[in-house]
Amino acid sequence: MVSSTEFxxxxxxxxxxxxxxxxxxxxxxxxxxxxxxxxxxxxxxTVASRTVMVVGKLVQSxxxxxxxxxxxxGLLGDSYSPEEFRAACRSxxxxxxxxxxxxRYEAPADVFWDDDKYRGEAYAAFAWAVYVAEVTVxxxxxxxxxxxxxxxxxxxxxLHPVLARGQIAGGIAQGIGYTLYEKVxxxxxxxxxxxxxxxxxxxxxxxxxxxxxxxxxxxxHGAFGAKGIGELPMDGPAPAILNAxxxxxxxxxxxxxxxxxxxxxxxxxxxxxxxxxxx
Amino acid sequence: xxxxxxxxxxAPCDLSFTVNGEMKTVxxxxxxxxxxxxxxxxxxxxxKEGCGEGECGSCSVLLNGALVxxxxxxxxxxxxxxxxTIEGLAAGAQLDRLQEAFLTCGGAQCxxxxxxxxxxxxxxxxxxxxxxxxxxxxxxxxxxxxxxGYVQIFEAVAEAARRRVxx
Amino acid sequence: MRSNPTDxxxxxxxxxxxxxxxxxxxxxxxxPIAGGTDVMVQYAAGKLPARKLVSIWNLPExxxxxxxxxxxxxxxxxxxxxxxxxxxxQREFTLLARAAAWTGGIANQNRGTxxxxxxxxxxxxDSLPTLLAYEAELVxxxxxxxxxxxxxxxxTGYKKMELxxxxxxxxxxxxxxxxxxxxxxxxxxxRNAQAIxxxxxxxxxxxxxxxxxxxxxxxxxVAPVPLRLMETERLVTGRPIDxxxxxxxxxxxxxxxxxxxxxxxSARYRSAVAGNLVVEFLEQLGAGENRT
Numbered sequence: 075m076v077s078s079t080e081f082x083x084x085x086x087x088x089x090x091x092x093x094x095x096x097x098x099x100x101x102x103x104x105x106x107x108x109x110x111x112x113x114x115x116x117x118x119x120t121v122a123s124r125t126v127m128v129v130g131k132l133v134q135s136x137x138x139x140x141x142x143x144x145x146x147x148g149l150l151g152d153s154y155s156p157e158e159f160r161a162a163c164r165s166x167x168x169x170x171x172x173x174x175x176x177x178r179y180e181a182p183a184d185v186f187w188d189d190d191k192y193r194g195e196a197y198a199a200f201a202w203a204v205y206v207a208e209v210t211v212x213x214x215x216x217x218x219x220x221x222x223x224x225x226x227x228x229x230x231x232x233l234h235p236v237l238a239r240g241q242i243a244g245g246i247a248q249g250i251g252y253t254l255y256e257k258v259x260x261x262x263x264x265x266x267x268x269x270x271x272x273x274x275x276x277x278x279x280x281x282x283x284x285x286x287x288x289x290x291x292x293x294x295h296g297a298f299g300a301k302g303i304g305e306l307p308m309d310g311p312a313p314a315i316l317n318a319x320x321x322x323x324x325x326x327x328x329x330x331x332x333x334x335x336x337x338x339x340x341x342x343x344x345x346x347x348x349x350x351x352x353x
Numbered sequence: 354x355x356x357x358x359x360x361x362x363x364a365p366c367d368l369s370f371t372v373n374g375e376m377k378t379v380x381x382x383x384x385x386x387x388x389x390x391x392x393x394x395x396x397x398x399x400x401k402e403g404c405g406e407g408e409c410g411s412c413s414v415l416l417n418g419a420l421v422x423x424x425x426x427x428x429x430x431x432x433x434x435x436x437x438t439i440e441g442l443a444a445g446a447q448l449d450r451l452q453e454a455f456l457t458c459g460g461a462q463c464x465x466x467x468x469x470x471x472x473x474x475x476x477x478x479x480x481x482x483x484x485x486x487x488x489x490x491x492x493x494x495x496x497x498x499x500x501x502g503y504v505q506i507f508e509a510v511a512e513a514a515r516r517r518v519x520x
Numbered sequence: 521m522r523s524n525p526t527d528x529x530x531x532x533x534x535x536x537x538x539x540x541x542x543x544x545x546x547x548x549x550x551x552p553i554a555g556g557t558d559v560m561v562q563y564a565a566g567k568l569p570a571r572k573l574v575s576i577w578n579l580p581e582x583x584x585x586x587x588x589x590x591x592x593x594x595x596x597x598x599x600x601x602x603x604x605x606x607x608x609x610q611r612e613f614t615l616l617a618r619a620a621a622w623t624g625g626i627a628n629q630n631r632g633t634x635x636x637x638x639x640x641x642x643x644x645x646d647s648l649p650t651l652l653a654y655e656a657e658l659v660x661x662x663x664x665x666x667x668x669x670x671x672x673x674x675x676t677g678y679k680k681m682e683l684x685x686x687x688x689x690x691x692x693x694x695x696x697x698x699x700x701x702x703x704x705x706x707x708x709x710x711r712n713a714q715a716i717x718x719x720x721x722x723x724x725x726x727x728x729x730x731x732x733x734x735x736x737x738x739x740x741x742v743a744p745v746p747l748r749l750m751e752t753e754r755l756v757t758g759r760p761i762d763x764x765x766x767x768x769x770x771x772x773x774x775x776x777x778x779x780x781x782x783x784x785x786s787a788r789y790r791s792a793v794a795g796n797l798v799v800e801f802l803e804q805l806g807a808g809e810n811r812t
Contacts, residue, residue: 081462081463082461082462082463082464082500083462083500084462213796214793214796214797214800215706215708215793215796216789216792216793217708219712236457236458236459236505237459239459239504239505240459240462240500240501240502240504240505243501243502243503243504243505244462244499244500244501244502245502246502247499247501247502247503248499248502255710255711259783266783267783269404269406269408270403270404270406270408270409270497271406271408271561271716272716272783272784274710274711274715275497275499276711277494277495277497277625277711277712277713277714278489278490278491278493278494278496278498278503278506278507278713279490279491279494279711279712279713280711280712280713281502281503283486283504284502284504286504334708334789335785335786335788335789338788338789338792338793339788339789342788342792363525363526363527363528363529381525382525382526382528383525383528383529383530383531383532384523384525384528384529384530384563384573385525386521386525386560386564389521405521405564405565406561406564406565407557407560407561407624407627407628408714410625410627413627419601419630420626420627420630421627421630421631422557422627422628422631424560424564425555425556425557425560425561425564425628425631426556426560426631427530427553427556427560427573427575429530429532429575430532430556430575430577430578432532473626473627476626477626491626491713492626494625494626494712494713494714495624495625495626495627495628495713495714496625
């Protein structure tokens with residue numbers, strides 16, 4: 075039971091995987107409660123790349139607590155079948171009335187964060203990534219398009235390859251969107267382009283193949299060594315793409331979204347005599 | 354199509370069409386959107402309103418075999434049509450191979466685009482059973498997805514195509 | 521959705537004559553709706569002034585595609601899908617087939633019609649420059665009969681057209697004499713699909729010994745109406761394609777257009793890109809790519 079919310083990122087799946095792995099049970103034997111705040115404890119919001127790493131670690135600890143309690147009370151041996159586990163739980167419940175295991179987050183002892191001065195080590199672990207964009211700038215239309223995009227992430231441990239890859243690809247797509255397409259047009263404090271027809275999100279015809287790779291260096295503070303990944307892929311695309319554009323047209327852009335109109339103005343500014351097609 | 358030549362004041366009318374193989378009759382105002390009639394009267398909430406302007410494709414259904422945005426279709430124009438929604442793809446508990454491929458390949462995250470995306474892919478594979486990646490991109494270009502970056506969606510479509518070729 | 525369906529009437533007469541009678545009985549009183557890809561967007565936004573609509577979707581008289589030895593006659597109700605998939609349109613009217621293929625996505629192509637694109641008269645419409653390049657003629661019908669008019673005179677101003685209040689477009693006629701021309705077309709939008717163009721070009725050219733024999737250059741999104749660049753065409757016809765002609769052509773094209781700043785793009789960008797596209801067309805023409 076956690077307050078983490080599923081919205082397609084795979085929270086329910088991965089947390090059940092963690093519990094199953096910790097308990098030595100098949101994945102199908104684990105159920106996760108609906109995150110009804112009337113029922114579940116407060117495990118924080120589903121944000122900040124923390125679900126698998128922080129909440130997952132608590133699930134892992136709580137699950138281990140269940141297992142250790144059953145073993146300590148002699149109801150289970152060191153290895154057991156799912157049926158034996160079920161029987162042990164039933165006995166425990168029959169004796170005690172209910173059987174619960176809690177885990178509460180404690181900041182790691184070797185991480186010092188000063189909340190008054192906002193100084194120190196904010197987190198116990200960091201995930202790392204490298205993003206590479208290959209970009210073509212069309213000098214007839216001044217459009218930058220991405221031909222290839224490679225992402226390498228060091229995330230401690232990949233708990234579910236398909237879900238993890240989906241998160242990275244989706245985050246990169248969003249990053250590409252706000253790098254090259256998603257301009258918000260303001261007038262008198264009001265957004266002028268708030269419709270799908272004029273707020274330009276990339277379609278399937280605009281995104282490059284996105285190639286995703288993982289490295290796993292472990293993390294003692296996360297569930298089975300995992301680190302958070304939700305926000306990670308949002309950070310790299312814009313700098314990678316702008317660096318690639320700079321490499322192509324030898325002009326340094328430092329704001330996003332970078333639209334063809336911006337590339338045009340910069341190139342024309344630099345070579346005002348080369349009317350029209352600028353090289 | 355039956356002639357409805359009338360200068361009456363606006364009034365609802367009886368319309369019939371086939372939905373997922375079953376004949377349905379609804380009473381609706383002619384300018385009600387097919388999307389709304391499907392969702393509210395027929396309780397088929399698979400088609401979603403993502404934008405209401407024909408840009409995102411989450412409302413896609415098949416009308417006489419053609420992929421259309423149901424948010425742009427006055428229900429009067431659906432009179433007599435053969436409509437397929439996402440709910441019509443599976444045969445009972447047996448999922449369509451596209452649906453299975455989406456599951457295996459992680460083609461769905463939040464699921465809002467998924468019904469329309471699967472129908473668009475179904476429409477594509479009917480016409481191009483062995484599409485290239487470019488054809489997949491183009492076939493799905495009217496269906497916007499925010500979660501997946503499209504990568505695993507394309508893989509799901511390619512996988513579904515492979516499974517049919519091998520079956 | 522911001523409109524109330526109970527405020528609207530929509531009728532669907534069984535044939536064209538019935539529709540025309542209705543339009544004649546109340547000129548301007550009924551708005552024709554075909555695939556609805558423009559009308560229904562306005563309706564959903566609460567921006568459709570018309571309250572009475574007449575459906576012309578699926579009228580067989582408007583869906584015909586007739587192939588004659590010297591022209592093709594496209595029913596105004598033909599969809600973009602029908603256009604892009606038609607073998608003759610692909611072969612002899614490439615500009616139109618391509619424009620149809622990049623209008624909206626597949627779902628919109630299945631419902632949007634060529635007639636609808638014309639009467640919606642957006643300056644950014646994808647098919648309209650191609651109709652200018654091909655010198656299309658329109659057959660307009662009403663209870664009073666039919667008349668055939670050159671398309672180039674059809675738009676008289678922004679969203680104004682030479683169409684009587686009881687008239688419909690029935691057919692778009694294209695003469696089959698352009699297969700020997702180079703067909704060049706590009707759409708410049710904010711993204712590769714589902715985009716309203718910032719600039720688009722549809723051009724046909726014939727060149728012999730490096731000299732321009734015939735050039736038809738039409739642009740969209742650079743004026744209140746789709747535009748044929750008559751001055752630029754006059755300037756290049758009969759001249760050899762060299763770098764000085766390209767520079768002159770660019771200058772002439774930029775002078776003929778009236779692009780604006782709007783939510784999608786800037787006048788400066790549109791001018792520069794329009795010039796680039798005209799130059800690219802002439803370069804391809806000069807490079808001897810005389811195949812469609």
